[in-house]
Amino acid sequence: MHPVRRVAVVSTGAVQIHPEHVERTRSPLPWWLLTSRRWTAPRPINVYVIEHEAGLVLFDTGQDRASVTDARYFPRGISGFLYARLARFTIGADETLTAQLDRLGYDIADVRVAIVSHLHQDHIGGLAELGHAEIIVAEAEMAAARQRFAELNGYLRRHIFLPGLRWRELDRGLDVFGDESLTVIPTPGHTPGSLSLLVRQDGIAPLLFVGDLTYDVDLLDSGRVPGVGDEGGLAESTRKVAELSAQHPGLVVLAAHDPAAERLLAAAVSPRSVTE
Template identity: 55%
Template structure:
């Protein structure tokens, strides 16, 4: 076997799912009906959607994009708030999480120990993206500073922010701000946060679903660029068509969607990977197939 003293920064990208979620159709794609009206009146649910966590093997450590849903949300009656706010959560989503679908269990299925995770990037602080935080006291947790500030704004629980499941004692948080980046390949984005300083993993501000939502661009030599977008969209095809989700600030979501589609136009091979897109696993497999073939050829 040939050894390579200077391996490419990104060695492998995988996806796991920490369960399934059903949401309202109006949640997945916005209509003219105001959010609280459809939330109160809708009788339909989507098909089960995955709760994706993206796993990037970088030469400087194992990196996660999002941490999934906590299984305690379906086993602990006290996980969600009670009263009228709790009713909002019940109307918003239905979860199905099997015992083996913890973050630790899903990483083990890939051959990773949870303790191998050095960095976890959180796209935003909604419950189905922070569910694995309790399993990551050893890792650095990266979130945008703007997103972190929303925890101290008015009525955070009504906005999907369960502070007791976020501000967990012992976690090592890192709050990042976008900085100017002289990288024309990021256009139309002009700023972001280079996670390791090598250009392989760049965090981009993509507000709208929440004020501080982040996406992560992953670039490697043997696959097209991958853009992990959290809940900017629930389906890559919907995003390409310009549709936005029904939860968030519509104007900012529309602007963010346009920027991502412009990046996609400039980079025809770009693969968009959303947190709840049923087609994301197949899209990732197709995008990274060349990388696996290259690995086999070098072995």
């Protein structure tokens, strides 16, 4: 049996962040956020697409194009200023989630489950298109998004708590379809409820989608953590990934904004086929 028939990646645009965002330095976040003049080269905003025999699954939903076309998308005032300092986005008209799925031969209506690594805006941009799907998220992440000053921690609630969405909140890991092919794993650190997804299928290397636990798998391999999030939590989840790598030889780690992710995924699934 081969329950996972295809694994692919699409990108809903590009993002530039500060180098201190990618790798933690001695400078505290408020300092580099306000003073850094350096920006990385554009990085992808990845959505991972898993065709399972039980239905189409997404890991993350990308960035909403309205974030670059609608001046009202981000908050005003100090919050809006901080969002502008944190990241710069470029999203083309053909880089919406629906358009990118269509490029792979899927309809947005095919999506059965969307697993959201965390609720920052560059991971929840497709939620408005997924009222028909089950949205999996951590309880701790939903709690963080409901806090009084959540906006200052990266949670734009009016783009998260949309009417009609079917949320499934987890307080632990989850075998999504009960066949051990897709396993959700808590990896807090970047946010309190960050999740990763382990994909196992005969014929391809084991895959681990990690959201923003890292922005560069080479940094992750050497134990270096990003500059955004709880340092202790990031370090602990990084150790968890190392343990998973030992348990699953050949594990390929795929992050949301790692420029190497598309190449790494292609190498993991080719030339071996995952179809029956």
